[in-house]
Amino acid sequence: MADPIEDETFEDDDWYGEEIVDRAYARCRFLRVDLSEAFSRNATFTDCTFGNVRFNASRHVDSAFLRCTFNRCNLFEAEFTGCKLTGGTFTDCDLRPLRVTGGDWSFVSLVRADLRGVTIREARMREVDLSQANCAEATLSGVDLSGATLDGAVLTGCDLRGSDLTALDPTTTAVRGARIDADQAVVIAQAIGFTIG
Known part of the structure; x- marks a missing residue:
């Protein structure tokens, strides 16, 4: 896995259908990012914040979202297989x-x-x-x-x-x-x- 991307803010980005494989993020903020139909495998998000992010129909396999905060996110038809989301908080999410x-x-x-x-x-x-x-x-x-x-x-x-x-x-x-x-x-x-x- 590559060195983690740390303390970055991703705002209003279009990651539709993005493949997030063997990537790591720490203490990053994802604001109004479109992750619809995105696919992650062996990705790690640690202490990250997701605000108004669209996870619609996204698929996540063997990925980790550790102590992450999800606020007003849309997870319509999202799938998580073998993923670790320990310590996470979901607020006002679909x-x-x-x-x-x-x-x-x-x-x-x-x-x-x-x-x-x-x-x-x-x-x-x-x-x-x-x-x-x-x-x-x-x-x-x-x-x-x-x-x-x-x-x-x-x-x-x-x-x-x-x-x-x-x-x-x-x-x-x-x-x-x-x-x-x-x-x-x-x-x-x-x-x-x-x-x-």
Whole structure:
């Protein structure tokens, strides 16, 4: 990987369809950049800020966005495969219909995020903050949600099968119609005080 580009500001740039491969950025600011249909592989963004950036239909494979801030970004039909977004913060972003496969989204803040219908599979999301997030009809299957903050989250109709739900309190989370498996049902029952058997 090349030496990182550091402390630069990219403003009103057109990166439509750009291939970002084996590149690194640190403490950079991306403002109103068009990354629609861009593709990244083995790219690293560390402590970067993305403001009003269009990620529409972009694809990211084995890339890292570490401790990055996303404000008013559009991720319509964006895909992240095997990516690391630890410590990131999403504020007022359009995240539908986001697709995530694998990777590590631990310690990410998605407070009040609109995640209706998104698909997240086999990802690590330890201690993610989903407070008041709307995950109705989403797929969060095989996801490690241990230590997650779920207060006020809407999980109605959500597919949660195979996910770690040890942090789920059904008395503070809307769960009507959510799909879980038998083992998860036991974990939740015990968490709210039932004795099994």
